[in-house]
Amino acid sequence: MSTDxxxxxxxxxxxxxxDRMPHIWCPGCGIGTxxxxxxxxxIESCMNVNDMAIVSGIGCTGRVAGYVNxxxxxxxxxxxxxxxxxxxxxxxxxxxxxxxxxxxLFAIGGNHLIHAxxxxxxxxxxxxxxxxxxxxxxxxxxxxxxxxxxxxxPYGTFDPAFNLPxxxxxxxxxxxxxxxTFHVRQITKTMQEMFSKKxxxxxxxxxxxxxxxxxxxKMGDGLDTMKxxxxxxxxxxGANTKDVPLSRQGEIIVGKFVxxxxxxxxxxxxxxxxxxxxxxxxxxDELTCEEATSCSDCS
Amino acid sequence: xxxxTVQIVVERCKACGFCVxxxxxxxxxLSSAFNSKGYHPPHAVNPDKCSGCDLCGMFCPDFAIxxxxxxxxxxxxxxxxxxxxxxxxxxxxx
Numbered sequence: 001m002s003t004d005x006x007x008x009x010x011x012x013x014x015x016x017x018x019d020r021m022p023h024i025w026c027p028g029c030g031i032g033t034x035x036x037x038x039x040x041x042x043i044e045s046c047m048n049v050n051d052m053a054i055v056s057g058i059g060c061t062g063r064v065a066g067y068v069n070x071x072x073x074x075x076x077x078x079x080x081x082x083x084x085x086x087x088x089x090x091x092x093x094x095x096x097x098x099x100x101x102x103x104x105l106f107a108i109g110g111n112h113l114i115h116a117x118x119x120x121x122x123x124x125x126x127x128x129x130x131x132x133x134x135x136x137x138x139x140x141x142x143x144x145x146x147x148x149x150x151x152x153x154p155y156g157t158f159d160p161a162f163n164l165p166x167x168x169x170x171x172x173x174x175x176x177x178x179x180x181t182f183h184v185r186q187i188t189k190t191m192q193e194m195f196s197k198k199x200x201x202x203x204x205x206x207x208x209x210x211x212x213x214x215x216x217x218k219m220g221d222g223l224d225t226m227k228x229x230x231x232x233x234x235x236x237x238g239a240n241t242k243d244v245p246l247s248r249q250g251e252i253i254v255g256k257f258v259x260x261x262x263x264x265x266x267x268x269x270x271x272x273x274x275x276x277x278x279x280x281x282x283x284x285d286e287l288t289c290e291e292a293t294s295c296s297d298c299s
Numbered sequence: 300x301x302x303x304t305v306q307i308v309v310e311r312c313k314a315c316g317f318c319v320x321x322x323x324x325x326x327x328x329l330s331s332a333f334n335s336k337g338y339h340p341p342h343a344v345n346p347d348k349c350s351g352c353d354l355c356g357m358f359c360p361d362f363a364i365x366x367x368x369x370x371x372x373x374x375x376x377x378x379x380x381x382x383x384x385x386x387x388x389x390x391x392x393x
Contacts, residue, residue: 010306010356010365022361027313027338032360040357184357223316 028222303351
């Protein structure tokens, strides 16, 4: 009997550093699920993983860079996007994915994110939004909805929360989507779409945080939150991002909100230099990314 | 007859229960046994119902479970010696 056919092995394991398993994420945390979906998106798309780099900031989601078996960078707090911008500009052949949390991307790294979106730098930003600063003990974060107990708001938060899709669309992202960790197939498909889309793409994945968010607010464990996502999510593709804020126990509008075309930073730079310098402007091989972006496996 | 089967890496499991809850054919259940970290990993209570859709594998945050279809495996195993292959498959699925 051929054992290989009966036990083909976990398909995502080639994309993971299995020597570092088990990972540090809590039982019921959704970050592992998003990494699972990410690995499956890599399998199903025709990406050359050698041309891919993952950049993470600090926090629970920041640990993703340490667990994926790709070129990965664990950067300082909030600086995932500027690091990734430098990486992309230095080597435009690279598919650069920023994988970080809501606190890292929108609080400490908020300025970097809006300016990367304004310039339409070709980054794929995956934001795992667990609505709180989890790794540092459960403080109020930029996406914490109102009336939630956190370690810095024992009587409930009152600061208005960011609506992440609205913010990124307003800043200039060409692709904005939101799913919860319950929508595993949709996340995988959206990630594949992002890999083939040029420009600043943003995917928000709403994820449970059973240890620091659900426990303090008596909202059950990770499984209860997944059931809540299943019951309360409503798919509305193309919804106005102004109408999709998150609340404590309310409806979650998910789907692909924005998918537009706009020249990205490299194109803008090339066009400007061509206009200004004319014949004098000669691109080096490293800056010519047209042939690099068409996947050699597909052709 | 089962169209697929699940493989569980018991030591990686943290017993979040996602695979048990969202299995479309209700194949799994959390067992009463412990792994070395003290969690109760799932086990297949209805292996015959498994379709090998791998939804449990997509949900698993710990990369501890995956499902696969047995169609090719069965066809391959049945060709040379179909007498012996059946009990071995049954034991691997449980």
